[in-house]
Amino acid sequence: MLLGAGFSGGIVRGLTGYLKRQLSYKEVKFKLFYFLFIILISGIIGLVVSSFFLKTPLFSFVVGYAGGDFVENIYKIFTKKVSF
Numbered sequence: 196m197l198l199g200a201g202f203s204g205g206i207v208r209g210l211t212g213y214l215k216r217q218l219s220y221k222e223v224k225f226k227l228f229y230f231l232f233i234i235l236i237s238g239i240i241g242l243v244v245s246s247f248f249l250k251t252p253l254f255s256f257v258v259g260y261a262g263g264d265f266v267e268n269i270y271k272i273f274t275k276k277v278s279f
Contacts, residue, residue, distance in 0.1 A: 200252040201241025204259025209234035212267070237262035 209230060216223055241259025 196252055200255035201244065201259040201262075202238035204241045204256040205237030205239070205262055206234050206259075207256075208237050208260045208262070208264065233266055236266045237264075240265065 212233070213225075213230060217225075238259060240262030241255060244255075244258045244262070
């Protein structure tokens with residue numbers, strides 16, 4: 196249950212970023228591969244960190260959500276551009 200909550204947080208983070216981007220800009224090119232990559236990686240981060248701490252489902256969910264931000268910011272640093 197805790198690991199699923201971590202992965203769910205990653206999925207919610209990906210969807211939130213997608214909706215924010217779609218509502219903020221008029222002509223947005225959706226990058227399916229990048230979107231799925233962010234969801235998968237942030238979910239995995241949520242799974243891994245949740246397995247170390249094993250606190251509560253809410254904590255695991257937040258860790259999964261934050262994992263997406265971490266991965267996206269690393270991507271921006273290496274490519275030096277805004278993505279999504």
